[in-house]
Amino acid sequence: MMWAVFLIIGFLVGLLVLSTGGGGAAIYLGLLTSVFGLAPAVAASTSLFTAFPSLVVGAYGHYRTGQIHFKVGNQMLLTAIPATVVGALLAPYIPNDIYTWIVALILAGLGVQVLIKRFIMTKAKAPRHQSAQAAIYGMLSGIMVGVAGLSGGGPIIAGLLVLGLDMLPAAATSSYVLVGTSLVGLLFHLSANNIDWQVGIWLMIGAVLGALCAPRLLMHVDPAKLNYYLKPFMGVLLIFMGVRMLF
Template identity: 75%
Template sequence: MTWIILLITGFLVGLLVISTGGGGAAIYLGLLTTVFHLAPASAAATSLFTAFPSLLVGAYGHYRTGQIQFKVGNQMLIAAIPATIVGALISPYIPTKTYTWLVAIILCLLGIQILINRFSRQARKPVGHPNSQAVGYGILSGLMVGVAGLSGGGPIIAGLLVLGLDMIPAAATSAYVLVGTSLVGLLFHMSANNINWGIGVSLMIGAVIGAFCAPRLLMHVDPQKMNQYVKPFIGVLVIIMALKMVI
């Protein structure tokens, strides 16, 4: 019965995060620590193991629908991968409380910026040129992956929305970036042999199925309605994520 619950949970999380541009590792990390009582190191490794295959499937599905914006995505990815490596190497030496507060503050500011952009009457800024903001979001995402075992989806999707992408291309581009960062983070965390295979495999199978369905469902969604309702939801969700980190 437990494996059925894990499959369903993985499916729902995979469907949600690929549709909204997240990686899901933060959600899996919360479930693994609070519901399944895994130690933090094991939960971090297992969450990345669960999230990576679904991200790969979801990104490929988005690629086939032509929604990935490779130019801005590559800017973020090039910055994020070295940051992931650095984060993994320095993670044993960073005070957890300091890191948690720093990330929480940045995420809260990003969430507020998304809400301002959504409800502002001013036109969104174009995304077609190299942008130092994209590099900054990539670095923050990479550090989140390397240090904490998160997929780093919060800064990426928030950054893409702030830079002016609509919700569906932002979700697609985020999945593309997170494939690279999650793979690097997973390799570092796997080296410590902390993955709980029994829980991780069942969650991962469900997440892959959900990720497979997500891009196909998005093809039947009205992009304007997606922006109207989901973008503010993402903004609020990012702010809640930030508050949860410090409360």
């Protein structure tokens, strides 16, 4: 019956994270290590294997609804993909405690930015140097994917919100960017042959089913309410994830 447990977990995570612009690899990574006892290297590979197909399905669903902002998404991909390759090559040489601090500070800082944008700054025009900012967020995401097997959704969704996108197009554009970074990261992790196929396949099937539902669900949500509640939620969640990594 464990296959049913993995299927349900995959569905719920796929539905949740695709609705908020993530890839879910960080959640799968946490579950696989802390709940199911997989070794970190195996969990990292399995989490990317699980997340990638659902990201493809979710991105296609968002494309059909016309919510993806390809210009800013491509600006992020230009730095995210090379950073993923560099991160994957450097991963064996980075001490885990140093990497943990770096990622934690990045996540917490991005969360603060999202909250400032939501509660302090007025709705403004697109920020200056938008291309440079998008490139930086893409690079941060790529490093997270390459080094730790995360899908890198934190910096991407936070960056898109800081750059002025509303929650729905930000979630859609994030899923598009994460398809590219997760594919590159997955190829590197596949070469190590570390995937737990029995766990990964059932999680992946559930995640794909959740991803199929996410874009349709978002189309029936009031965009104003989605922005009002989810932007601060994403900011707090990013800060919590950063702090949680340190304690």
